[in-house]
Amino acid sequence: MKAIKQKMFRPRATWEKNLIVLWFSVFMAGMAFSEIMPFMSLYVDTLGTFTKSQLNLYSGLVFAVTYLVTAVVSPLWGRLADKHGRKIMILRASAGMAIVLGLMGLVTNVWQLMGLRFIQGIFSGYISNANALIATETPKEKSGRALGTLMAGTTGGNLLGPLLGGTLASIFSYRITFFITGGLLGIVFIMSLLFVHETDFKPAASKDLFSTRGVLKALKDPQMIFGMLLTTLIIQASNNSITPIISLYVRELMHGNGNVTFTSGIIAAIPGIATMAAAPKLGALGDRIGTERILTIGFIMAICFFIPTAFVTNVWQLGILRFLIGLSDATMIPQVQTLLAKNTPVMVTGRVFSWNQSFQAIGNIIGPLLGAVVAGWFDYSGVFLSTALLVFMNFLLFRVNVANKARSANSHG
Structure with missing residues (x-):
């Protein structure tokens, strides 16, 4: 005590x-x-x-x-x-x-x-x-x-x-x-x-820093920063793509029996519980072993968990996989913000984080629309498979950014 x-x-x-x-x-x-x-x-x-x-x-x-x-x-x-x-x-x-x-x-x-x-x-x-x-x-x-x-x-x-x-x-x-x-x-x-x-x-003392062009000049690696912003958009779109259909998917898995509304609320909350519990620990781990490494693990986890979600046969399986998706979220979103913080000069941090918020908002709009359209064409399972594909594309984009950053560091070194 x-x-x-x-x-x-x-x-x-x-x-x-x-x-x-x-x-x-x-x-x-x-x-x-x-x-x-x-x-x-x-x-x-x-x-x-x-x-x-x-x-x-x-x-x-x-x-x-x-x-x-x-x-x-x-x-x-x-x-x-x-x-x-x-x-x-x-x-x-x-x-x-x-x-x-x-x-x-x-x-x-x-x-x-x-x-x-x-x-x-x-x-x-x-x-x-x-x-x-x-x-x-x-x-x-x-x-x-x-x-x-x-x-x-x-x-x-x-x-x-x-x-x-x-x-x-x-x-x-x-x-x-x-x-x-x-x-x-x-x-x-x-x-x-x-x-x-x-x-x-x-x-920001220089008037140049008040323009977008000035901010880009102040960034050591603007391509990497914009890659992270795009990563934010895709993460948000991926997380929200299932929002329109999650309760409908639960109802289908429960065959209309039981309290679908209550169960849907629990299923919707489970990823957030996992993220809330794991995010601080994973952030601290990223400080020790490298933020890029944690983010890479997160992408792989998300792909591995979204794919089987398309083939679950009962609501318990869905709940377990949604919890694991929450863990992958904890490895991704804070790590993107950490990379932005570590690669942005202090005098333009507000601008870069505001851009990040803009990309988050766009992802919040695109995700549900994408999920609704895919569900209409390919049924609910298609939403999870298309989300896994989206995360995989995001992973490739991130790896390209990391490789470019390493090449840039070597050339300057």
Whole structure:
């Protein structure tokens, strides 16, 4: 007990204090973003009298518009982060979204809701700027563990959010749940304001660094950075390609018997549980044995687990494979961010991480669309096989990038 007490209450460096506060903040933010998702379509249905096709269309637009706007505006916020600091960007994002999500509880028609979802996209960037702040404030040799820990917080929030949102909506109402969500983001704003300290910020002094061309010139290996951004897009698309069909696949495996909704929720949550548990450990392992090596293992694991998922015969097999997919996610997403952090000059880190967020948002849009189209053509099994193919293409792209980086290092050496 004494050793545990000493470890818990030992003096900590500023970056460690930031990590603790931002872990809790991204956990709360992830929970706030995801808790409204389970009932968003049902909320849309209360805002008017719609046909089934209209309801599907409006629900899809309400979901997609935030990601579309995020993809467009993230580079602008990244540029401002490099000029004025990452802390002010996380304050902007948390305050803006606290107000916007609270206002969603007051809308009277679907167009007002769509407008607020549009504005939510404009105020995006809390988690990406938290990652950028940790990446720049943390010693490079510790960045894998730090970014893995931060991802575990985000994943944990995303996991618990739908459960909390569904519970709050059933106890209170959809509107009250939006007010509570806005309150959670208000707490995130206060914690970030009081307890996050950006001590190592170096503003981009040169005007050249405010342009995309200037940022590219500042990068030692721009091809490798853009390869990582594309890797992010494909990882997100791969993870989200099965989103539209997972509950339908569960229903097929259960032959319509039992509580399909409850079981689908568990199956959907399992990868996140595995990612949350494994990401910090794998990040620390990457710091020791090499980030590229961990990422390579992750790609191979994902391919090996997606393929048999297409041929499962019961829901238990699906659950086990989804858990293993969660482990592969823990090897991939934090490692990409670690590679970006280790290969980006501090003065343009905000820009690069904002580009990463844009590519994530595009992957979030492409993935479900791809999954729905493939399921329509080839049935549910085809979605998992096509996702495995997508991951394999991503793996080849990554290996080419690593080889080019090694050649570049040798030629400069």
